[in-house]
Amino acid sequence: MxxxxxxxxxxxxxxxxxxxxxxxxxxxxxxxxxxxxxxxxxxxxxxxxxxxxxxxxNFNEAVSFVVDCETQEEIDHYWHSLMAEGGQESHCGWLKDKFGVSWQIVPTVLPKLLSDPSKAKKVMEVYLKMKKFDIKALENA
CATH class of the missing domain: 3.10.180.10 (2,3-Dihydroxybiphenyl 1,2-Dioxygenase, domain 1)
Known part of the structure; x- marks a missing residue:
């Protein structure tokens, strides 16, 4: 079963x-x-x-749904669509949709960038300042 x-x-x-x-x-x-x-x-x-x-x-951030995104276009699509009609953006890829459900819109490249000892600290400094993730900015960190 x-x-x-x-x-x-x-x-x-x-x-x-x-x-x-x-x-x-x-x-x-x-x-x-x-x-x-x-x-x-x-x-x-x-x-x-x-x-x-x-x-x-009511919903709260204790539970969120993670959406892995390969491209910036995917990030932009999910971010703007889920934010439509009254959603609220937060930090580090988090947002709440108009119903109050929390989502994390995350680039799939992020774990790789954070596991690179030569880049991890700078990548973290850059992404902690972001609301919606910007893949190019992360890769250029």
């Missing part, structure tokens, strides 16, 4: 809107079920559940 593990996101009546919003951003995505209380959807082949659970709980 396979036990799939996936996140359930608690919304205050916005589960359908959130699922549609996320599916509009990620290229390989779809809503797989919607019964007004619970919406299941997939983003890049990862299953999610959105629950219309009420106003009891």
């Amino acid at each position: 396979t036990n799939q593990i996936y996140p359930c996101l608690w919304f205050d009546g916005q589960a359908q809107a959130a699922a549609k919003f996320y599916c509009s951003i990620f290229r390989k995505s779809k809503i797989t079920a919607d019964n007004q209380m619970v919406v299941t959807f997939e983003l890049n082949d990862t299953k999610f559940m959105a629950l219309n659970g009420g106003a009891n709980f």
Whole structure:
């Protein structure tokens, strides 16, 4: 038996809107079920559940979703799309979307740059000053 593990996101009546919003951003995505209380959807082949659970709980940075990006174009796409309609940018690739869900938009080259002893300190100094990551600036550090 396979036990799939996936996140359930608690919304205050916005589960359908959130699922549609996320599916509009990620290229390989779809809503797989919607019964007004619970919406299941997939983003890049990862299953999610959105629950219309009420106003009891709010999202915070204790849980975030990481989006690995190969190119600056990908970073720009996810950053601007997730920030649309009232998102809030933070530091070091973090943002909150209009629903309050936290995301990290991260270049895949970052671990390699940080593992290079000759560059790591400078790369860290540069990225700690960034909000949205700039791959060229990181590579030139």
